[in-house]
Amino acid sequence: MLVPTTAYQDQAPGTSGLRKSVKTFQQPHYLENFVQSIFDSMPTTKDAKLVLGGDGRYYNDVAIQTIIKMAEANQFSEVIVTQNGILSTPAASHLIRKFKTDGGIILSASHNPGGPDKDFGIKFNTPNGGPAAEEVTDKIYVASTQITEYKIAEFEYINLSQIGALTIGQMKVRILDPAKDYLALMETLFDFELISDYLQQQGHAVAFDAMHAVTGPYAVALFEQRFGCPAGTVMHGEPLTDFGGGHPDPNLAHAEKLVDLLFSENGPFFGAASDGDGDRNMILGHNIFVTPSDSLAILAANASIAPGYKDGLKGVARSMPTSAAVDRVAEKLGIDCFETPTGWKF
Structure with a gap:
């Protein structure tokens, strides 16, 4: 179903997606506009696969149901969601890579408080599992300022409490244990x-x-x-x-x-x-x-002890406003050290 809509001009993603108050996201078509803009920024949604989940904050459940309906209408072949929609950002990154999906949508406002009068957020991770780069988020924003309609299917509420799989219209919905795959990865490392x-x-x-x-x-x-x-x-x-x-x-x-x-x-x-x-x-x-900076330095200095990093690190990176502790470790180990601007997309 095509739904006519009017563009909002305030949907520019920040350093880690779009974060606004819950009440902002509850405005008519606000969430749908942004999700459709994400889909329109992808190379194609026909037969695409999507990972979906969030941090469990207020409005997550409503948003997940909406996004599944929109994915079906946009001709995705499969949505991989976790039980009750609970999915950490690192675990989402792993699922995107493991199942070779075309990206993932993570519903979170990170450390911001949750509740009806608090905050909500939505971010898009690309097929490499990482946050969308600036060229992608810029494309999403441009699409959000020009959108005139979005696609959404009509079907009943989907029960995400049971692990398994079901078919919605022409699309498969796979419901996974939120922790199983991620812990299996950690055990290899x-x-x-x-x-x-x-x-x-x-x-x-x-x-x-x-x-x-x-x-x-x-x-x-x-x-x-x-x-x-x-x-x-x-x-x-x-x-x-x-x-x-x-x-x-x-x-x-x-x-x-x-x-x-x-x-x-x-x-x-x-x-x-x-x-x-x-x-x-x-x-x-x-x-x-x-301190987080010391934690990073200690991890870098001792990474080769862990089986997954037995050959050592190829390099390390830190945000600009952090201490240079890891720089000293990198110098000692003879590996590259990169300083990035603030924000997960970097």
């Missing part, structure tokens, strides 16, 4: 048996704060099920539409419960938290906060 054995030893307790955002199911599957850590190792593990009233920004102020635990007398030796869509983190040791 890191020695899970060694880590599991280490965490079983006395004095090696850990804590992870998912902040009621997207990483809860991943963290439970990894720490409590795969590594055998005690139940409760993952804090705030259930994704909630308003993030439990919190701010899913992993820092000392917003992950206060985790910080208090790590700085307590008998606290765990390691703690971590992640943001709304799971692509940023905070690392803590017992009685110590590890």
Whole structure:
């Protein structure tokens, strides 16, 4: 079905997609206009495949249903969505590459708060799994300023709570476990048996704060099920539409419960938290906060220990407003170090 529409002039994607208030996205045709602009910027949508999911924030469920309907009307052959639409940004990137799709739509406003009066976001990742480059987002924006109609199919609500597959019109919808494929990838990169054995030893307790955002199911599957850590190792593990009233920004102020635990007398030796869509983190040791810049430098310096990086890194990169700690590591290792502008698209 073709629906006439009027273009909005404020749909220029930022450093990581389009972020606006929920009420802005709830304006007539606002979401549909932007999604159609994404589709129109692709080389073709006929027989294309799309990965779809988000961080679980308010309006995610409505948007996912709309996007599936639009994908069918735009002649996509398949949409790969995760159970209940819960999908972290890194896991989405992996699914795009694994299933060789034509891109992916991730519904997230990252660390911005969620709820009816809070924020929503939508971003497009290209077939390489990475964020859309400027030439792509520029094309999307131009399309959004000129759009006069969008395509959408009419069918009933799709139940995404059960893993499996179904056919909607001429299109297949595949519903996957949100964590399974991503953890399988991680197990090829890191020695899970060694880590599991280490965490079983006395004095090696850990804590992870998912902040009621997207990483809860991943963290439970990894720490409590795969590594055998005690139940409760993952804090705030259930994704909630308003993030439990919190701010899913992993820092000392917003992950206060985790910080208090790590700085307590008998606290765990390691703690971590992640943001709304799971692509940023905070690392803590017992009685110590590890800055993100130092974390990157430490990872780079020791990457060759992990099986997936046994041959070493080819290079490292950091955003401009961060410390030069990793630069020193790169110099020591004799590898390239790149400084980029702020923003995930770089």
